[in-house]
Amino acid sequence: MPVLRLEKLLKRYERTGYDALKSISFTVEPGQIVALIGPSGAGKSTLIRCVNRLVEPTSGKVLWGDVDLVGLNSNELRGARRKIGMIFQEFALVDRLSVMENVLSGRLGYVNFWQSLTRRFPQKDIDEAFRLLDRVGLMDHVDKRADKLSGGQRQRVGIARALMQDPDLLLVDEPTASLDPKTSRQIMRLIAELCRERKLTAIINIHDVPLAKMFAERVIGLKDGAVVFDGPADQLAGEVLTRIYGEEDWEEAGQRALMKFVQLGDGGPSVDPTRLAGLR
């Protein structure tokens, strides 16, 4: 599994002339789950989108192993993107397609146009789709239209779709910002579990500091397009949070947030080890 290394990554939005990323460099080890935190406008989404070039970096390198993703032509980029799954805040599902079609759309990079047009995916893709739908708890909704699901269910479809790509790297942009606190936690746990099961490298943008601490081993703090913190999640407290977010009584806020989770109780989907064994 390759190492992900950003080198002096810079993004200037030409229209406004604003530097959303100012020479970002860091390395993510294989299998590491990194939480990217920072105030609104810090450049988290820009950073994550520069990795798979949904946003075109202005300069710098995105090294995936030996390959610089920034240097790829459009065909090579398509090939590279197949191995990079992405999960979105607003789910980005195709509302009028069924859950199954949405999940299978994760395979579009692997099948030819005719197969995708006629929805005749290889049997092994369909098997994998059912396995994933079972894993995320959506077996009863396979042929439902995606817009008939609740927010949490929709994000599960989004997760299954990303994993259909059989990715090595997962880019996750605020997966829980449209969800209630309990569902947020379930979704975060699901993502973290799946990353560990499949040994995926993951970068997760997240607003919620307690959630970040709970599910990521490493946290990178971004402010005004620059890295202001990079370290293990348990160092995330008082002074560091002030550096990232500005003045505020973090100890007390953190306590309150944690209390909330304790009161909510643990309603997450439990992992059945026998089921996991069937996955790859």
Add this chain to the structure above:
Amino acid sequence: MAEVAPSVSGRAWTRPPMIASATLRWCILVGTIVYLIAAFITLDVNWQRIAQGWERGQRFLGGFAPPDFVTRGDAIFDGVLESLWMAFAATVVGIILSIPIGVGGARNLVPPPVYIVCRSFMAITRTLPEILVAILFVKLFGFGTFAGFVTLTFATIGYFGKLLAEDIEAANQAPLEAMRAAGASWLQRLNYAVQPLVMPRAIGIAIYRLDMNFRESAVIGIVGAGGIGATLNTAFDRYEFPSAAAILLVIIIIVLGSEYLSAFCRRLVR
């Protein structure tokens, strides 16, 4: 409920105006009124002529009653069939041709040069009045339904293509981005992230265009492009106003029918 602080209660609120500058607001209002008055003054209405015309108009309309479906029954039937065929064929062919042009006119799917070419083509087809296009094609292909069919196809391309392009641009862009991130090809993105989103409205527009094409066929028939319009024209030429009335009624009934049909189809696709 929190107590309202005394210093805050009684404070007025009105909706902020759309145009912030009060001067500009008044200028626009006064300007519009002055222009309207000026426009009416220059209209130069001849009331005497209107009074005469009123009477003539009444006689003219009286000539229509009662509508006569029988005398020219065969011609009316053939004309309707021709028009329906013309409208249907033009709608189908026009829409098939307009899909690539409409997709090419969606800024979020194609590079700028393609966008400009497609948009310009659609702008041209929409600016030319159908009646002029019909005259041109009648000159090119001779009298009859083929000229009408080509005219309506031409008009359909501009109309449907433009609405399709606007729909694609206005649709939710997130699925498109997700498909791009998954490594889908351009055609696959079109099939998965665009088509499902624009389909319901496109079907509604297609049915509406069919209805429009039928009505237009009555108009362009007058310049020789066949169909019910030609029948109508003949009836007028021969001063057979009861037959003309029958034709107009038939047109109205068919348009009404298509209205219900389109509502029904839209419900089906949601």
